[in-house]
Amino acid sequence: MNPAGKPGKTGSLMPVEVALARLLEMADVSRIVESEYLPLAQLEGRVLARDMVSTLDLPPWPNSAMDGYALNLADWTGEPMPVSQKIFAGQAPELLEPGTCARIFTGAPVPPGADCVEMQENAVIEANERVRFTEPMVSGQNVRPQGQETTVGELILSAGTRLGPIELGLAASLGCADLDVIRKPRVAVLSTGDELVEPGTALGPGQIYNSNRVVLCSWLQRLGCEVLDAGILPDDLPTTRARLGELEEADLILSTGGVSVGEADFLGVALREEGELTLWKLAIKPGKPLTVGHFRGVPVIGLPGNPASTLVTFALLTKPYLLRRQGVQDVEPLKFPVPAGFVWPQAGNRREFLRGRLEQGQATIYRNQSSGVLRSAAWADGLVEVQEGRTLAQGDMVPFIPLSDLLG
Numbered sequence: 001m002n003p004a005g006k007p008g009k010t011g012s013l014m015p016v017e018v019a020l021a022r023l024l025e026m027a028d029v030s031r032i033v034e035s036e037y038l039p040l041a042q043l044e045g046r047v048l049a050r051d052m053v054s055t056l057d058l059p060p061w062p063n064s065a066m067d068g069y070a071l072n073l074a075d076w077t078g079e080p081m082p083v084s085q086k087i088f089a090g091q092a093p094e095l096l097e098p099g100t101c102a103r104i105f106t107g108a109p110v111p112p113g114a115d116c117v118e119m120q121e122n123a124v125i126e127a128n129e130r131v132r133f134t135e136p137m138v139s140g141q142n143v144r145p146q147g148q149e150t151t152v153g154e155l156i157l158s159a160g161t162r163l164g165p166i167e168l169g170l171a172a173s174l175g176c177a178d179l180d181v182i183r184k185p186r187v188a189v190l191s192t193g194d195e196l197v198e199p200g201t202a203l204g205p206g207q208i209y210n211s212n213r214v215v216l217c218s219w220l221q222r223l224g225c226e227v228l229d230a231g232i233l234p235d236d237l238p239t240t241r242a243r244l245g246e247l248e249e250a251d252l253i254l255s256t257g258g259v260s261v262g263e264a265d266f267l268g269v270a271l272r273e274e275g276e277l278t279l280w281k282l283a284i285k286p287g288k289p290l291t292v293g294h295f296r297g298v299p300v301i302g303l304p305g306n307p308a309s310t311l312v313t314f315a316l317l318t319k320p321y322l323l324r325r326q327g328v329q330d331v332e333p334l335k336f337p338v339p340a341g342f343v344w345p346q347a348g349n350r351r352e353f354l355r356g357r358l359e360q361g362q363a364t365i366y367r368n369q370s371s372g373v374l375r376s377a378a379w380a381d382g383l384v385e386v387q388e389g390r391t392l393a394q395g396d397m398v399p400f401i402p403l404s405d406l407l408g
């Protein structure tokens with residue numbers, strides 16, 4: 001019996017969770033630890049090398065949340081109050097004169113001696129320039145206290161946090177101009193297959209254009225990797241050996257194609273000779289064969305060549321692996337349940353990742369789910385996950401993994 005509770009072939013296939021756990025263990029033992037200081041503008045997608053601890057209170061002083069008047073509530077008798085100073089954002093206030101209020105604007109420091117701000121909508125200026133407050137007030141109202149967001153010494157972002165616009169904004173708000181980040185993983189991308197030619201040349205008999213290369217190279221760049229584009233690798237052993245030998249600077253050799261146990265699997269032969277090879281048969285569709293090993297100590301992941309298989313195995317296994325190499329802990333993709341807007345009558349023995357879309361709150365799937373059809377993913381805005389051994393009726397809940405998260 002297999003985990004899905006059915007007898008059959010499934011038992012010999014590796015569940016996706018097991019494959020991911022093994023890859024993450026491998027990533028943990030080959031963590032990249034070298035780091036570099038870079039200005040915030042260059043840090044999108046990079047990973048913090050050390051904890052970011054606040055050296056500031058934020059805000060550094062109490063400030064006004066409103067345009068209005070600052071006063072000491074204890075001075076207020078209900079009678080109109082004179083205005084003794086005017087404080088704009090960016091100015092330093094003076095001690096509030098007893099019995100008076102201060103004109104104040106949003107973001108301006110609340111003057112010492114004042115304990116609340118009344119918004120200008122609740123204030124009437126009398127003929128003698130005094131201000132009458134028309135509503136009851138409470139101490140502390142409309143004042144953002146010093147350190148409300150952050151206090152000195154507080155842990156703001158942990159080492160291993162991936163930096164995006166919001167984290168970078170937080171660093172800026174604390175006055176950090178540069179951050180220490182893990183150096184970029186260097187990923188060598190190899191496209192294997194005699195049938196492949198690059199776009200821009202005419203197709204000969206039996207040839208197809210190499211699409212995986214640009215998919216992976218641009219995706220890796222988004223993930224903050226340094227891409228070494230190692231081009232197309234023909235299906236022959238001497239060239240495979242020689243090309244792999246040129247990639248010793250890489251942190252990962254990522255190849256596509258040639259991973260079926262077919263006769264053209266020269267990558268596998270080269271790894272067996274000068275490294276290590278394990279071929280995993282994954283309970284995943286599209287996908288299934290995955291090469292994992294190393295060549296002269298450089299880790300190698302070989303993805304299946306069909307474009308949709310490349311996409312799914314990169315998204316679900318390689319991306320988490322690369323993030324973990326940089327020390328990111330939370331590498332699982334975002335996933336949430338949605339009702340199926342389709343039926344799935346036939347249970348499979350592999351986990352299906354269907355290219356789907358959310359339409360009116362329901363997941364619909366592309367008409368052709370062949371692993372060779374990249375267009376299915378261009379149409380889709382996510383992957384619909386159908387467990388091994390599961391059938392679906394219209395409206396059954398299924399996990400949906402948005403492509404925006406996978407690609408980001």
Ligand code: AMP
Pocket residue numbers: 191192193195196208209210211212213256257258259260262304305306307
């Ligand atoms: P393979 O894994 O080498 O057996 O390839 C499986 C299928 O994917 C074959 O139809 C290949 O022609 C196709 N394929 C392999 N590599 C690429 C690539 N880089 N771009 C587009 N299609 C590919």
Ligand code: MG
Pocket residue numbers: 192193194257258259264305
């Ligand atoms: Mg091939």
